[in-house]
Amino acid sequence: MKMRITLLLLATTIGWQQINSxxxxxxxxxxxxxxxxxxxxxxxxxxxxxxxxxxxxxxxxxxxxxxxxxxxxxxxxxxxxxxxxxxxxxxxxxxxxxxxxxxxxxxxxxxxxxxxxxxxxxxxxxxxxxxxxxxxxxxxxxxxxxxxxxxxxxxxxxxxxxxxxxxxxxxxxxxxxxxxxxxxxxxxxxxxxxxxxxxxxxxxxxxxxxxxxxxxxxxxxxxxxxxxxxxxxxxxxxxxxxxxxxYPKTGNRTTERPRFYITNYTTMQVLPNTTKQGISLYPSFNIKTAGTSGTVYFIAIFYDKNGNAIKASSNDTYNVFGYAGCYRSLTLAVDKNLSANKISSQDFELFIPYSAFPAGTPTDVEAKFIAILKDGDEWKNLYSSEPVKFKLVR
Ligand SMILES: [Zn+2]
Missing domain, CATH: 3.40.390.10 (Collagenase (Catalytic Domain))
Incomplete structure (x- = not known):
């Protein structure tokens, strides 16, 4: 995933959690x-x-x-x-x-x-x-x-x-x-x-x-x-x-963009997947789409227990902003109300193989769920979850 490294900071620092600080x-x-x-x-x-x-x-x-x-x-x-x-x-x-x-x-x-x-x-x-x-x-x-x-x-x-x-x-x-x-x-x-x-x-x-x-x-x-x-x-x-x-009182807004938002994020299940030799993650949320269609990156990024993102081991699919992570991108139509891992607890999976974690990655790991809208050259933060702690046992 080729993106500027600053996007990680953006995704993790403009969260609404900050409003309390x-x-x-x-x-x-x-x-x-x-x-x-x-x-x-x-x-x-x-x-x-x-x-x-x-x-x-x-x-x-x-x-x-x-x-x-x-x-x-x-x-x-x-x-x-x-x-x-x-x-x-x-x-x-x-x-x-x-x-x-x-x-x-x-x-x-x-x-x-x-x-x-x-x-x-x-x-x-x-x-x-x-x-x-x-x-x-x-x-x-x-x-x-x-x-x-x-x-x-x-x-x-x-x-x-x-x-x-x-x-x-x-x-x-x-x-x-x-x-x-x-x-x-x-x-x-x-x-x-x-x-x-x-x-x-x-x-x-x-x-x-x-x-x-x-x-x-x-x-x-x-x-x-x-x-x-x-x-x-x-x-x-x-x-x-x-x-x-x-907000025109007559007619429609002249320019529309994808206007998406995540609601009802509750948690992200993090489970070892022995069949696939890695970690399966199941974030639970709804997403509402309006405006126009758009592409959303649903991402998990991994951190050590001190909150430092773990560097990616290679320049492959599991390199997100330079850090160990995985993602799925989906292009979503307008005016939808979609859910992930709500109707069934495992209907939307993010997966990262053990091999994507560099040697020396500690056992105590945290994962964050991040959703970013991509529209042309624009990357818009939609959500950044609290970290979910888990044990990385290969
Ligand atoms: Zn102001």
Missing amino acids: QVRKTPIACSTIEPRQSFLFDTTKPRGLVDQYYLWDNGQTIYVKIMNGSDAKKQMIERYAKEWEKYGNIFLTFVTSGPSNIRVWLDNKGGNNSLVGINANSVAQDTKTINLDTTSFVTPAYTYTAIVHEFGHALGLLHEHYSPISGIKWNKDFVYSELKRTQGWSKEDVDNNLFKQMNVSYTNGTTYDKKSIMHYPIMKGWTTDGYMVDWNNSISDGDKALMAAL
Whole structure:
């Protein structure tokens, strides 16, 4: 499997598990978990940065549950989030029981962050998909902005300052030290949240929108040429146009991509297979397909007990991103709801022979199930499981 080695990092680090590990302070901005892949964009359509692989269906009702907090806060969040309904054919219905697509958790330390679009569908029903940090609710304007911004991500929008056509000349060392001091952000946090620059294909070929509510403020001294961006405390005209193009109220979305998501991943059985002299793995999940047809790589990658991926022993079929692993790729039609190892416990197998593990591989091994969508040159992370421990006894 010829892929860039960085894809492994991508697949294992952008997981939704990360949402729990964010520790943030006051309201500079959100620390949203976003896809890091490049993305081919239709340059004639909406402006602004969006991940079209993670958009909801046009016209969809998205169920939102606020998991905690006072009634007053819940009502406020609902009112602000529903602002987006004015501009696109999308409906946010707030529920207090039953299943939900988006779940909001309020705390006083977790920062503001959200999963992007339909990634939320892959998260367990008892787990948040948006965190709102009430310590950032320092003024009505900040509060409004934080909530609307996070719901912007939840509908598929990306940070506007990642635009490759913004021309922002960051004064990087200064920004690192400022955000370390005021937010406790590491260099990596700053790189991920501010300096990331998407491929030109992510834009719509029109203009960069410094007024977007998805743009962070740029403070004095943060750029080498004095460029600054104010707090954007309202949905800009560009944001409205973007939402209208992504979720058109009449007609269909102009450009469709495969929009797939994994649900109901429970576990992966890992069993020795003496007949075939290797390990059979049976991940249990459902996959829902929408948009267009697309190809998904269902992958198992192997790690030692310290979480380090085991290097592949050769450059053969069992080399995934340079590591010992196995995969099956399937091209899936649109509008399917498929299951693996649900109806029968062993109807979808991944297999790796013992010979694919290099000499000296320890007995205590872990396997992760990873699903990645491939569309043209794009690789989009769909799922990355927790590791499953097993004994490698040949
Ligand atoms: Zn954000």
